[in-house]
Amino acid sequence: MKKNDLKKFGKIFTKYLLIISILLILLDFTFHRHAYFSIEEIYGFPAFFGFISFVFIVLVGKWLRKFLMRKEDYYDE
Amino acid sequence: MIPGLVMILFSIVLPVIPNYFRHPAMLLSVFLSSLSLFNGYGIFLEWDILGLNLILYQSDSLTFPFAIIFHIAAVLVIIFSWHNKNLMEQMATLAYAGSAIGALHAGDFFSLFIWWEATALTSVFIVFAGNTLASRNAAMRYLIIQVSSGVLLLIGTCLMLYQTGNHNLTTLDLNSDFGKFIFIAFGIKAAFPLLNGWLQDSYPESSVTGTVALSAFTTKLAIYALARTFPGTDSLIWIGAIMTAFPVFFAVIENDLRRVLSFSLNNQLGFMVVGIGIGTELSLNGTVAHAFVHIIYKALLFMSMGAVLYRTGTTKASELGGLYKYMPLTTIFCIVGAMSISAFPLFSGFVAKSLIMSSLGGAGMVLIYFVLFFASAGVLEHSGIKIPYFAFFAHERKTSVKEAPLNMLIAMGIAAFLCIGIGVYPRYLYQILPYAVEYQPYTLDHIISQLQLLVFAILAFLFLIKFKLYPSEIKSTVLNSDWFYRRMLPGIGRPFFKMISNVIEKFYFNLGFVFNFLLGKSKKYNNSSFIKVTTPSFATLILIIVLFIMLLIAVI
Numbered sequence: 001m002k003k004n005d006l007k008k009f010g011k012i013f014t015k016y017l018l019i020i021s022i023l024l025i026l027l028d029f030t031f032h033r034h035a036y037f038s039i040e041e042i043y044g045f046p047a048f049f050g051f052i053s054f055v056f057i058v059l060v061g062k063w064l065r066k067f068l069m070r071k072e073d074y075y076d077e
Numbered sequence: 078m079i080p081g082l083v084m085i086l087f088s089i090v091l092p093v094i095p096n097y098f099r100h101p102a103m104l105l106s107v108f109l110s111s112l113s114l115f116n117g118y119g120i121f122l123e124w125d126i127l128g129l130n131l132i133l134y135q136s137d138s139l140t141f142p143f144a145i146i147f148h149i150a151a152v153l154v155i156i157f158s159w160h161n162k163n164l165m166e167q168m169a170t171l172a173y174a175g176s177a178i179g180a181l182h183a184g185d186f187f188s189l190f191i192w193w194e195a196t197a198l199t200s201v202f203i204v205f206a207g208n209t210l211a212s213r214n215a216a217m218r219y220l221i222i223q224v225s226s227g228v229l230l231l232i233g234t235c236l237m238l239y240q241t242g243n244h245n246l247t248t249l250d251l252n253s254d255f256g257k258f259i260f261i262a263f264g265i266k267a268a269f270p271l272l273n274g275w276l277q278d279s280y281p282e283s284s285v286t287g288t289v290a291l292s293a294f295t296t297k298l299a300i301y302a303l304a305r306t307f308p309g310t311d312s313l314i315w316i317g318a319i320m321t322a323f324p325v326f327f328a329v330i331e332n333d334l335r336r337v338l339s340f341s342l343n344n345q346l347g348f349m350v351v352g353i354g355i356g357t358e359l360s361l362n363g364t365v366a367h368a369f370v371h372i373i374y375k376a377l378l379f380m381s382m383g384a385v386l387y388r389t390g391t392t393k394a395s396e397l398g399g400l401y402k403y404m405p406l407t408t409i410f411c412i413v414g415a416m417s418i419s420a421f422p423l424f425s426g427f428v429a430k431s432l433i434m435s436s437l438g439g440a441g442m443v444l445i446y447f448v449l450f451f452a453s454a455g456v457l458e459h460s461g462i463k464i465p466y467f468a469f470f471a472h473e474r475k476t477s478v479k480e481a482p483l484n485m486l487i488a489m490g491i492a493a494f495l496c497i498g499i500g501v502y503p504r505y506l507y508q509i510l511p512y513a514v515e516y517q518p519y520t521l522d523h524i525i526s527q528l529q530l531l532v533f534a535i536l537a538f539l540f541l542i543k544f545k546l547y548p549s550e551i552k553s554t555v556l557n558s559d560w561f562y563r564r565m566l567p568g569i570g571r572p573f574f575k576m577i578s579n580v581i582e583k584f585y586f587n588l589g590f591v592f593n594f595l596l597g598k599s600k601k602y603n604n605s606s607f608i609k610v611t612t613p614s615f616a617t618l619i620l621i622i623v624l625f626i627m628l629l630i631a632v633i
Contacts (some may be wrong), residue, residue: 047532050532057458
């Protein structure tokens, strides 16, 4: 096995994921998606919400390191 | 016989069974216990003792699904730990699973209390079997917290008996005194916010196999107990929503992947607690369904990380990566677990979580609905992506390792099969739920909505990785609510204790001085140990303090 297997796989994965995500957005325009709350029925809302939530979680988590991160042997006495 | 009791009996005789036959015997005991599932619903065993009527064995539509999944979990754990020759862990695991099953069938608070403590006392040995200094210390903390939960339950039960003359396992009102005690007792085991520290503290310190056993029973027993006694309690909706949201931030920065899974477990419990809080038939069905599928995929994820730990000796994200080449089957099983917990359509998480989301939607709770929607993205982040990505991909691995042993692969295979099976044919799961509710999870609206959320969240991950915004894995300790009793309490307590002990020591020293002074003139007693007052040792000091506190309480 070659060293760049993982990179190649990553590229293929990204490509297909992009295709799927575009399809999912396009699908939204083909029919009216029902939801419990009207805001969720906006075109592409779940996609937008998912993307933003994910970035928010990761960046806030990263920021929380300032307060919550200690050395690995913090509790060892 | 009470279901589960046969497993405890087998656990007691396990030491005299030859090593080779122990695991078959364990499986046999689970099988014998599972025969009780065919008994139907009703009260089967009562015991009048000390003027109390204990209902030791009852079963209804709420206990039934939990009993099924507890038996399945026990089987998975036994197969997964087939290679493990640690007798103490085998005995503890079997007795622990048996106690949890017994607890499900308790019909009154006193019987529940007995089983409640039994699960604590048996499971602590599983943590202990981690066999490191860290695991032994974690086991002691775990024991204190778990037993405290039992004590609170006992106080609540006694108060209830005193105030109402009744101790049957029925729905309680949170406004009553005893209700509060019992609520907190359940809340500790259900890992409510700020009461959750023990979970992330102890589970990752257990052995390769121990964590799998631990992940299945204690917390879900608490969910069962909450569903039985506090359905429709409004505050549970908020508590649950907070539980789904806050662990996701901790999971992002935690380095130990089994601890990440423990945070994820906490987040999953939040979904179930919200379902209990709404309290409709649909939402309670959702809670039970979620507990059912959750036990399987969480066990699957813990098993895959257990296999990684077994083969590489670590679950630290900073030291793993690239295992997909060496452990391909484990990788696939882990991804199945990851997709199930992330609630991809056709996987078990989807058909269960939908019930809770629909009941929120039906009740018009916009804010909570979107908190849980947000938490779903969080689940995808830590369990769906972080776990498989950092363990199996991330970068190429230099040293080779072997695939997981056959027994582990079989256990993971069964769990993965169940994850997909329930996802594809949810009607079998829906049939065993407490209430008969018609529900169709696979509507086009719902599938598209969920897929959009998940796919774009994965895109966000790729985006963050691409622009190097994703936090790198750093060897570290992440502070959690266990900090309060591991750092803050000792921090305040030690100087305070030192002050008191100084006072007591001084008192005894002076007392000795007075004695010497009074008797000093008499040559006969001088330097005799007969009247000498010694300053107390450390243990004696503690005894003195305890006696003083008791005196104080008696006076009050």
